[in-house]
Amino acid sequence: MKVISTNLGPSTEIMWNNEKTTTGIFKYPVTGPIYLDTEAVRNDTIANRKVHGGAFKACYLFSSDQYPYWRQKYPDLQWDWGMFGENLTMEGLDESGLKIGNIYKLGSALVQITQPREPCFKLGIRFGNQNIIKEFIDHGFPGTYVRILEKGEVSTGDHMELVKESSNPLTIQQFYGLLFNREKDQKLLQWAITNEALPPSKREGLKKWA
Numbered sequence: 236m237k238v239i240s241t242n243l244g245p246s247t248e249i250m251w252n253n254e255k256t257t258t259g260i261f262k263y264p265v266t267g268p269i270y271l272d273t274e275a276v277r278n279d280t281i282a283n284r285k286v287h288g289g290a291f292k293a294c295y296l297f298s299s300d301q302y303p304y305w306r307q308k309y310p311d312l313q314w315d316w317g318m319f320g321e322n323l324t325m326e327g328l329d330e331s332g333l334k335i336g337n338i339y340k341l342g343s344a345l346v347q348i349t350q351p352r353e354p355c356f357k358l359g360i361r362f363g364n365q366n367i368i369k370e371f372i373d374h375g376f377p378g379t380y381v382r383i384l385e386k387g388e389v390s391t392g393d394h395m396e397l398v399k400e401s402s403n404p405l406t407i408q409q410f411y412g413l414l415f416n417r418e419k420d421q422k423l424l425q426w427a428i429t430n431e432a433l434p435p436s437k438r439e440g441l442k443k444w445a
Contacts, residue, residue: 236395238342239299240324241269242317246280249360260357262317268390269322271344271383276322290382291349291434297321297378298328308370309362318361319352321378323389330376330408336401336432344387345398349432351377351411372415379407382432403430419444 244262248255259280270277274289281288297319306314316324323341330351337348354372359365371377405426410433413423424445428438 236325236327236339238323238389238391238393238395239326240264240316241267241389241391242322242324243269243276243279244317244320249357251356251360258357258360260320260361262320262322264316268342268388270386270388271341271346272386273383279322292380293383294323294346294381295321295352295378296323296325296328296381297352298330298376299324299326300328301374301376304374309364309367312362319378320358320361325395328378328395330379330411331406333379333407334401334403335405335407335410335430336403337397338384338399338401339381339395340398341381341395342387342389342393343385344383344389345385346381346395347384347432348401348407349380349382350434350437351379351407351414353377353414375408375411377407377411401430401432403432405430413441421445 242262243265244259246257246259247261248257271294274293275281276294333348335348339346354368356365359367403426409423410427413419413427424441427433427441428445
């Protein structure tokens with residue numbers, strides 16, 4: 236997997252339900268490296284720390300391989316890397332084979348795969364259409380958040396290289412389906428509940444389905 240673009244977002248004021256709020260989803264490519272800190276990407280905007288940032292959502296990665304699909308659906312937008320609010324646009328990132336708990340060397344940082352992105356209304360704001368939330372869920376390629384085990388810089392052209400494979404077989408795509416499917420696959424459910432790379436709150440919340 237290769238870094239195609241490093242992206243940061245300014246704090247942007249938006250209107251939602253007749254109220255002003257801010258968002259960091261309007262991310263754009265930057266020329267230099269970005270620094271992955273313990274709970275956030277340095278110099279990036281996190282408007283709501285209840286749902287973004289923190290140890291299990293320190294940095295968001297999205298696959299450049301998915302861009303053609305979305306460009307075709309939304310051809311009138313001004314397209315650039317960072318459209319999905321990702322800090323790192325990655326070539327070759329495939330959620331169907333990306334195990335939660337895998338550890339990678341990424342630039343000078345060491346990162347661990349933690350959880351998929353769950354879309355909210357702010358993605359709809361960026362795309363000018365709230366229908367994208369359901370479309371994004373149905374498509375099944377949500378990108379991934381990572382935990383920062385060792386802080387460091389990441390630049391365009393860097394590769395994400397596997398250092399340690401998780402012994403738990405649960406993938407990002409499988410967990411994504413588990414979150415949104417009404418019928419919960421019991422095997423996947425047990426993998427999720429026992430996967431220590433997932434946030435404790437996620438694992439606890441799934442126990443009611445076991």
